[in-house]
Amino acid sequence: MGVAIETQNSEKIWIARWWNKIWNRFSDIPLLAWLCGALVAVLLEMFLGNPFARLFGMSKAPVLFGFLIALKTPALFPAALIYVITIYLIPLFLVARLLGAAANRLVGRLMNLSFVLTAFIHLGLLYAVLQIWADFNDYRVLISKMILIAIMVTLSLNIVNGYMGEFSCSHPGFMAVGAYVASVLSVLLFVDDSPFGPPLLPIGIGPFLFPIILIIAGLVASASALLVAVPSFRTRGDYLAIISLAFMFIIKSLIENLEIFGGPRGFRGQPDWANLPTVFVWAMLCVWIINNFVRSTFGKSLNAVRDGEMAASAMTIDTSKTKMVAFLFAAFWAGVAGGLFAHVLRYVNPAVFGIQKLAEVLAMVYFGGLNSVVGSIVGAVSFNLLSEMLRPMEIYKWIIIPVMLILVMIYRPTGLIAFTELDFKKLLQPKSKTEQEEV
């Protein structure tokens, strides 16, 4: 029987087998080794990037994996490709392969010692990779921060739209609330020469109170979410979508008409506290907490409410409390992300938090995958990178990205990586070869 199938679609099987063969060569490499490989690659770029790029006729090393250069001057496409392969891919795979076995043993021993320590080593490496890659120029720093913030927003919206199965449109509104609360607080308390007069607290302690400011911003966003949640959670269906959309516009026009916060001109002068490490720590904290939440029985009750509210309440689940908590929790993280967003740009404008932002966030959630932390991260990173990479295409960018979205919706209606659970222990643990290889 096996032979018959093989002849029927031998071509397909051949490709699948070929792909499996390649993948199997790398399937026993733990995350630690991949991070080491990435670290070597970015170090290589730091020291050799520019001279290497000049060798191939480029004025400097490509900023975003050669995409920008290839799109601006197609003649340089081969050079960019060679650059990406030699600087990024070869070191990454080579080092990962070479260190694979040793890293497996090391991770095994570390995990026995303490999982927390192992996790922090991985996080440290990840941060080092990001920092070295981003340090190359300011543009990369900005992109990195924006991607990290996008991850937070996407994750928090996924709680409502994915895990809870309601359709909320108010996330830009929550971000706006968070952004303005954080900005006003930090300017009011710690900035000399502001519309509010002299600072109320000594400027020196500002950076240390920044986390508290962000938490307050999140809490205020949460409180504002009550305005949406109380009227709309009495029933299911489209009500939340409509009320939350209205909320977003109300917040936007409210801020536009508050002259004390700059009105439609925006609000500037936020202190420069949201550097890369700060944003990184907040993003990782957000991923960790949200992942904890959705994996707990408490968080899973959201899925129960989504897939059958009557059964959920018959199984002792307090459905309205569950929905409320999740919605406020999501709004909290959107508020924190908004606060960080304002401090990264050091300028906020109410026009930013409009329908386009909403479309972006929704696209990231649905592109990446509903009901999945990994999906949200993948969605946020890929969508943002894509949108930056395609920048030279100008207006055509807004044709290509929607077309890709449509394709994803056709072939994977719930998104790229939907309905998965992220287990940090499984992610970090030593890997062994898959069974196919052994056969």
Next chain:
Amino acid sequence: MALLEVRKMTHYFGGLRAVYDYNLEIEPGQILGLIGPNGAGKTTIFNLITGIYSPTEGSVLLDGQNLVGLQPFQIAAQGLGRTFQNLRLWRHMNVIDHVKLARYSKISYGLIGAFLNTPKRIREENEIEEKAFQLLKMVGIDHLAHQVVTNLPYGAQRRVELARALATDPKILFLDEPTAGMNPEELLDMMKIIRMVHKQLGLAIFLIEHRMRVVMDLCDLIQTLVFGEVIAEGTPEQIRNNPKVIDAYLGKEVET
């Protein structure tokens, strides 16, 4: 005093009288069956007692505690577990999570535990998981624990519902047509399981069923409901020979 006591329960859907002057007493450990033609109001009675609808008149007492006006989840937490006529499983979730979720009201780690993965939460989640596995073993589907429910055969899905209802630690179990749509083999298995659960946990069971064989076999007492009113109540033997019941089910003989 009876474990569950329903007195003079009446319910109207608008002008339609769905249930009229319904009385019920279930003692601990008793199995009581509710039969009746389609549309007689059997599931409505279930929904009235479990709080999905609120009765227009009448009282429902569980262990002397009034249940009327409570939310369904509060009633469930008081010790009233149920299954549904048409399966109501959560389609993206695996089997073990179904059973774990029914322990929702017993969780004490709160939001802090949910957010921060505290040792208390890890301990409690492990306890819940252990308990869930025990129940799955009891109904014989522990080997399917990590399957998504939509991939399971029908009989197994019914068992998931039963295990889930048992996980709420019920004093009394409401089964709404537990053998609906089953083949003879699955039917026998289900009856065995219901009997075993009844024996091992000492539960009272209130059962809606269409198949006479199941009702006659399992129940100590049977009520017959027609158009929202109980027309006969008694042991299986009495019900079998009651002319009113025969009329309701088979129709009257034409007088010649």
